[in-house]
Amino acid sequence: MDIYHQTLAELCVGLEKGDFTSVELTQSLLDRVAVEDKRLNSFITITATEALAAAASADEARANGNTGALNGLPIVHKDIFCTKGVKTTCGSKMLDNFISPYSATVVKKIANAGAVVLGKCNMDEFAMGSSNETSFFGPVRNPWNLECTPGGSSGGSAASVAARLVPAATGTDTGGSIRQPAALTGTVGLKPTYGRVSRYGMIAFASSLDQAGMITRSVEDAARMLGVMAGFDKRDSTSINQAVPDYLASIGKSIKGLRIGIARQHFDEGLDERTRTKVKDAISVLESMGATTIEIDLPNINLSVPTYYVVAPAECSSNLSRFDGVRFGYRAENAEDLLDLYCRSRGEGFGDEVKRRIMTGAYVLSAGYYDAYYIKAQQVRQLIADDFKEAFFNVDLIVGPTTPSPAFKLGDKVDDPIQMYLNDIYTVGANLAGLPAMSIPCGFVNDMPVGLHLVGPHFGEEVLLRCGHQYQQETDWHMACPEAFK
Amino acid sequence: MRADWEVVIGLEIHVQLATKSKIFSGSPTAYGADPNTQANLVDLGYPGVLPVLNKEVVRMAILFGLAVNATVARRSVFARKNYFYPDLPKGYQISQLELPIVESGEIHITGGDGIEKRIGITRAHLEEDAGKSIHEGFNASSGIDLNRAGTPLLEIVSEPDLRSAKDATTYMKKIHSIVHYLEISDGNMQEGSFRCDANVSVRPLGQKELGTRTELKNLNSFRYIEKAINIEVERQIDLIEDGRKVVQETRLYDSDKDETRSMRSKEEANDYRYFPDPDLLPVEISDEYIEIVRATMPELPDAKQARFIAEYELKSDDAAILTASRFLATFYEDIVKATDATAQVAANWVIGDLGGALNRDGLDIGDSKISSDELAGLLDKIHDNTISGKIAKQVFEAIWDGEGSADDIIESKGLKQITDGSAIELVVDKIVASNPTQVAEYKAGKDKLIGFFVGRVMQETKGQANPIQVNQILKDKLK
Numbered sequence: 001m002d003i004y005h006q007t008l009a010e011l012c013v014g015l016e017k018g019d020f021t022s023v024e025l026t027q028s029l030l031d032r033v034a035v036e037d038k039r040l041n042s043f044i045t046i047t048a049t050e051a052l053a054a055a056a057s058a059d060e061a062r063a064n065g066n067t068g069a070l071n072g073l074p075i076v077h078k079d080i081f082c083t084k085g086v087k088t089t090c091g092s093k094m095l096d097n098f099i100s101p102y103s104a105t106v107v108k109k110i111a112n113a114g115a116v117v118l119g120k121c122n123m124d125e126f127a128m129g130s131s132n133e134t135s136f137f138g139p140v141r142n143p144w145n146l147e148c149t150p151g152g153s154s155g156g157s158a159a160s161v162a163a164r165l166v167p168a169a170t171g172t173d174t175g176g177s178i179r180q181p182a183a184l185t186g187t188v189g190l191k192p193t194y195g196r197v198s199r200y201g202m203i204a205f206a207s208s209l210d211q212a213g214m215i216t217r218s219v220e221d222a223a224r225m226l227g228v229m230a231g232f233d234k235r236d237s238t239s240i241n242q243a244v245p246d247y248l249a250s251i252g253k254s255i256k257g258l259r260i261g262i263a264r265q266h267f268d269e270g271l272d273e274r275t276r277t278k279v280k281d282a283i284s285v286l287e288s289m290g291a292t293t294i295e296i297d298l299p300n301i302n303l304s305v306p307t308y309y310v311v312a313p314a315e316c317s318s319n320l321s322r323f324d325g326v327r328f329g330y331r332a333e334n335a336e337d338l339l340d341l342y343c344r345s346r347g348e349g350f351g352d353e354v355k356r357r358i359m360t361g362a363y364v365l366s367a368g369y370y371d372a373y374y375i376k377a378q379q380v381r382q383l384i385a386d387d388f389k390e391a392f393f394n395v396d397l398i399v400g401p402t403t404p405s406p407a408f409k410l411g412d413k414v415d416d417p418i419q420m421y422l423n424d425i426y427t428v429g430a431n432l433a434g435l436p437a438m439s440i441p442c443g444f445v446n447d448m449p450v451g452l453h454l455v456g457p458h459f460g461e462e463v464l465l466r467c468g469h470q471y472q473q474e475t476d477w478h479m480a481c482p483e484a485f486k
Numbered sequence: 487m488r489a490d491w492e493v494v495i496g497l498e499i500h501v502q503l504a505t506k507s508k509i510f511s512g513s514p515t516a517y518g519a520d521p522n523t524q525a526n527l528v529d530l531g532y533p534g535v536l537p538v539l540n541k542e543v544v545r546m547a548i549l550f551g552l553a554v555n556a557t558v559a560r561r562s563v564f565a566r567k568n569y570f571y572p573d574l575p576k577g578y579q580i581s582q583l584e585l586p587i588v589e590s591g592e593i594h595i596t597g598g599d600g601i602e603k604r605i606g607i608t609r610a611h612l613e614e615d616a617g618k619s620i621h622e623g624f625n626a627s628s629g630i631d632l633n634r635a636g637t638p639l640l641e642i643v644s645e646p647d648l649r650s651a652k653d654a655t656t657y658m659k660k661i662h663s664i665v666h667y668l669e670i671s672d673g674n675m676q677e678g679s680f681r682c683d684a685n686v687s688v689r690p691l692g693q694k695e696l697g698t699r700t701e702l703k704n705l706n707s708f709r710y711i712e713k714a715i716n717i718e719v720e721r722q723i724d725l726i727e728d729g730r731k732v733v734q735e736t737r738l739y740d741s742d743k744d745e746t747r748s749m750r751s752k753e754e755a756n757d758y759r760y761f762p763d764p765d766l767l768p769v770e771i772s773d774e775y776i777e778i779v780r781a782t783m784p785e786l787p788d789a790k791q792a793r794f795i796a797e798y799e800l801k802s803d804d805a806a807i808l809t810a811s812r813f814l815a816t817f818y819e820d821i822v823k824a825t826d827a828t829a830q831v832a833a834n835w836v837i838g839d840l841g842g843a844l845n846r847d848g849l850d851i852g853d854s855k856i857s858s859d860e861l862a863g864l865l866d867k868i869h870d871n872t873i874s875g876k877i878a879k880q881v882f883e884a885i886w887d888g889e890g891s892a893d894d895i896i897e898s899k900g901l902k903q904i905t906d907g908s909a910i911e912l913v914v915d916k917i918v919a920s921n922p923t924q925v926a927e928y929k930a931g932k933d934k935l936i937g938f939f940v941g942r943v944m945q946e947t948k949g950q951a952n953p954i955q956v957n958q959i960l961k962d963k964l965k
């Protein structure tokens with residue numbers, strides 16, 4: 001099997017056995033990226049020199065018997081994670097010239113585990129988008145069909161993993177930005193519990209919803225990555241001080257007796273028929289493996305998209321104020337005065353979707369509208385969280401579709417924000433409630449991948465990973481490789 | 487003040503808390519460093535950075551809350567105040583709006599009319615300071631110094647209970663003294679560690695509704711506060727008496743021109759789009775922690791003043807002066823404990839001679855060139871008649887000038903008091919003999935001349951004769 005088809009787990013064995021070195025592996029993937037990414041546009045920055053140096057160090061460490069969980073393994077970072085000395089753009093013209101002076105906690109943890117970072121991945125601008133079309137660096141293409149979107153905002157991460165350019169990528173998920181692209185590209189995408197992974201150094205979109213996670217080809221690899229990324233960080237007041245379990249150790253257990261919640265609301269009209277069939281098939285597989293299904297009710301879940309599109313823009317309107325052309329990032333030339341500097345730097349530096357959300361956010365926070373929008377949305381958010389809490393009294397996890405339909409064509413929804421936002425309909429609930437959730441491949445519709453969505457209770461990553469891993473022992477959807485990238 | 491008008495004032499005092507590091511980052515807060523050398527990535531608002539609350543500010547806010555008999559909120563929330571300005575790196579200031587850490591406190595002041603009154607403290611909340619824009623020395627541009635960005639502030643908001651500029655400064659001095667006592671602020675007004683905004687309105691005496699108020703910004707000395715408020719009050723009364731209206735606006739006091747002028751009106755006011763900061767958890771304070779903080783509460787100025795009056799039998803004015811600063815009060819008490827002189831004598835010396843010397847040299851009590859031990863020793867020398875009070879003043883100055891200890895100075899300058907009765911008698915005899923006219927007048931009933939003779943004797947002995955003995959001996963000799 002060609003080296004690029006291998007998962008982190010497989011590569012780890014190869015490195016351990018000495019079948020190849022990290023330098024060889026890294027060089028081979030860099031070569032592949034150089035050729036194949038021309039079709040995908042999944043990278044914004046390739047850090048070949050740094051990667052080869054890291055690979056050499058990893059080989060040396062392995063020779064000396066010191067190996068971290070990701071020692072010598074190639075990964076990529078979504079370009080939202082600040083990386084010291086490397087351009088960190090967040091997919092925006094605003095940060096096209098921004099070389100970060102420091103590294104995010106996630107970046108440090110992954111580096112400390114010995115990983116080799118090949119580069120920084122394309123994404124929707126400031127993580128705002130569901131198709132990767134808002135990126136200043138152009139859209140990413142879906143390896144399964146280059147006419148289609150890979151989803152977003154972690155579209156570059158998903159496409160590069162799906163196309164076998166790299167075995168694993170970091171991502172971030174504010175409303176589905178890991179899980180939706182994972183579903184659309186046939187990869188595994190995990191958004192951990194809010195507070196499980198540090199947000200320090202991850203450029204904020206909506207602070208109360210943002211969570212770092214990963215995109216991999218197998219659930220086992222996701223478990224490996226999570227073990228490295230998770231943990232309390234004193235630099236992030238919202239990270240939670242709770243011990244990190246050995247995720248790899250628990251995924252092998254059977255799912256016999258696992259109680260799976262099925263919410264009627266996840267199968268309402270709006271869900272593509274063939275996608276519904278694929279998801280139902282997957283649930284049948286889980287049942288055949290000994291899980292039991294229980295119908296649950298999430299009565300307020302249909303309010304999650306409108307709630308999300310009040311809360312997230314509100315926070316983003318404030319989070320993005322720091323991009324003002326004064327200290328870093330894009331600055332308009334020949335500003336006449338301070339106001340002109342602000343207006344033009346932001347007017348020229350931000351794209352349309354970002355501006356739309358900043359304006360929406362400023363509106364919902366403004367005097368006279370705050371109670372009607374922001375406060376109301378927070379109240380509904382609580383109701384949604386309560387619904388999940390209620391459900392988890394009776395079930396161990398909730399399963400449904402990740403997206404209403406498989407990948408759509410690039411350009412199809414770009415002028416229709418509401419249609420675009422509805423892509424998040426099944427995923428945003430987990431962000432609003434702070435719950436861990438994962439998408440795993442469960443089949444194809446018209447040769448395009450379909451994602452199965454698993455939501456767990458707070459800090460229920462183990463049950464998600466176990467269920468996903470066991471499913472992948474019975475199925476091989478995650479093994480499928482896009483024809484054009486075999 | 488015009489008799490038929492009532493003035494209504496509320497103050498917002500910004501107290502810089504004396505923490506070593508900033509409220510949400512590890513940068514130092516020391517004043518006067520080179521521009522931008524005390525601003526890290528968090529202070530600069532870099533992409534991806536996050537604030538982490540400095541727990542010390544919470545302790546300090548609790549201490550203040552307890553000192554002013556306020557409610558300490560078991561749960562308070564940081565909010566973002568959004569506006570654009572170059573010295574505000576994140577584009578928002580982290581402050582507290584709906585749920586401040588301290589609410590419903592009070593202090594008592596003696597008002598301008600001499601009557602004690604209660605001044606309500608609506609709230610005190612924690613927030614971060616902004617940086618500083620520097621408009622001079624950069625040609626057509628402006629410079630930004632972010633050293634101050636993120637410095638912790640406690641904003642103390644009073645009820646509109648103050649009725650004169652004098653009330654306002656008295657209240658502010660009292661708050662100044664309290665934060666100083668609590669050691670939660672250095673209170674340095676020149677460096678901006680203690681400054682205030684004043685909300686001022688006037689209404690005809692007897693009217694219930696408040697008049698339209700203006701806000702005077704950034705008053706950073708007690709003198710300016712009083713002047714600015716008085717000028718603003720006059721301006722408002724003039725306007726109303728002229729049949730015009732006071733506009734609700736923010737005004738700036740110009741100390742050079744001694745006038746207030748409009749900064750921005752209410753219509754131009756920003757919509758700050760406050761909302762809870764999602765990067766910070768609500769501040770939860772347990773009863774146990776409040777008790778731990780309470781246990782560290784020092785004796786406060788009012789209590790100390792009362793005790794000084796009761797315990798040391800000081801005059802109330804003296805007690806007030808001595809307790810104005812915690813350090814001065816301690817200095818004084820150290821002397822009282824160490825000396826045999828009376829507490830009132832010690833008070834006279836601390837307020838009079840020491841106060842004068844500090845004033846003259848522009849020093850704080852902390853920089854005093856005479857220690858409490860030295861001063862206590864000096865008072866003992868008066869008390870045991872080694873030197874007279876007058877000579878002591880000479881010795882005091884010599885100690886102040888670094889000439890050595892009291893003993894050395896008395897010894898080397900030969901200042902020891904003459905208490906030997908026969909030695910004094912010799913001088914008295916000499917003076918009586920050489921001033922026959924005055925002796926005759928004295929004996930004829932001009933008692934006041936005793937002063938003349940005492941003066942001569944003291945002159946002759948270079949002030950070293952014990953004045954009580956001199957008096958007695960003179961009276962005997964002149965019988």
